[in-house]
Amino acid sequence: MEEWTPATVKAFRQALLTWYDQEGRDLPWRHDQDPYHVWVSEVMLQQTQVQTVIPYYENFMANFPTVAALAAAPEPQLLKAWQGLGYYSRARNLQRAAQQIVTDYHGEWPRTAAGLADLVGVGPYTASAIASIAFGEVVPAVDGNAFRVFARLLMIEDDIAKPRTRQTFEKIIQPIVDPKRPGAFNQAIMDLGSSYMTAKNSDPAHSPVKEFDASLRAGRVTDFPVKTKAPRPKLMPYYGLIIHSPAGYLMVQRTEQEMLSGYWTFPLVRQADLREEDDGEPSLATDIVALTRRWQQEAHLDLSLQPLGGRSVSQTYTHQRWQVKLLMANLQTVSDLQFYPGQWVAPGDIADLPLPKVQEKMGQRLQDQNPFDEKEWK
DNA sequence: AACGCGTGGCG
DNA sequence: TCGCCAAGCGT
Known part of the structure; x- marks a missing residue:
């Protein structure tokens, strides 16, 4: 795999964030950095595409505008609001975590990924996303986009279907995250992963970070990321x-x-x-x-x-x-x-x-x- | 560590 | 119709 010098890291951040500031998507949950907004959107976005989530997010915020409102919501209303979104345990876990926030934390959010990960339904990715976006913690949020983007940029051969590969990627990405704007950095990677560097039909030759793309130089874009196949249903x-x-x-x-x-x-x-x-x-x-x-x-x-x-x-x-x-x-x-x-x-x-x-x-x-x-x- | 857990989109 | 993929987590 590729290794980047400090100068390359600096240039990469510059290219990525300049593009993100100009071309980053205007999404409903990006209008502020309220941890409740970030949290709900991140949970909805687990294994779910942005265009699917948008109407659910808008409706959810109209129904449950605060963490306290969510904690107190009747379960049928909650399940109805989640109907069609799938992975329904997310909805129940979301409410249980809201109740944790209200009762155990007295409405005060944990401000670090380690603390946020104690909330049910908040795993390593979601904890890092909230911590970086809402509280500015300098941590990589490693989701499917980050796996794909960095696997290609650096030609990382590890199988992303293996649980322990997450630590490998976190260790590699940690020093690349922009310490001044960690939340913007993580979101920029996601926007990159859903535009120029998608799984299929990607256009890496025109991406804002094409100069940093080792797989593009090697003509091996589609070899990454390495991922073992799931069994058939x-x-x-x-x-x-x-x-x-x-x-x-x-x-x-x-x-x-x-x-x-x-x-x-x-x-x-x-x-x-x-x-x-x-x-x-x-x-x-x-x-x-x-x-x-x-x-x-x-x-x-x-x-x-x-x-x-x-x-x-x-x-x-x-x-x-x-x-x-x-x-x-x-x-x-x-x-x-x-x-x-x-x-x-x-x-x-x-x-x-x-x-x-x-x-x-x-x-x-x-x-x-x-x-x-x-x-x-x- | 491997598996269970929803739905929609796309070639 | 099929296979694969999409901002993962809990057990």
């Missing part, structure tokens, strides 16, 4: 149960142990489990299937599940690929039996719940087919 076949009654549709809130926790969906049953039930084998069925069976037997209700036409709904996650076949049943009466932990939701009220994308797709499919001649969709 595992196929997970489900049935989505659309159970309709005069009271509405049966919805369940996903538990803390499940992914998408706190969000609401139609009951989802692994296809293998439902088949085991049908075969009369020892039951691997979920609560919902067992309850639908019991309900059917005790109340003598017709709960025969019919397929809903059309192809299955699919949703790909980082490690799972769901294929959801929709089955539906129409109950003429509800009786007083309860579907724990489910809840009947009127069609016009479904959109008020926090819903993950896969539920929106199932709901859309249902509305397209409209098998129960429903007129009350919101």
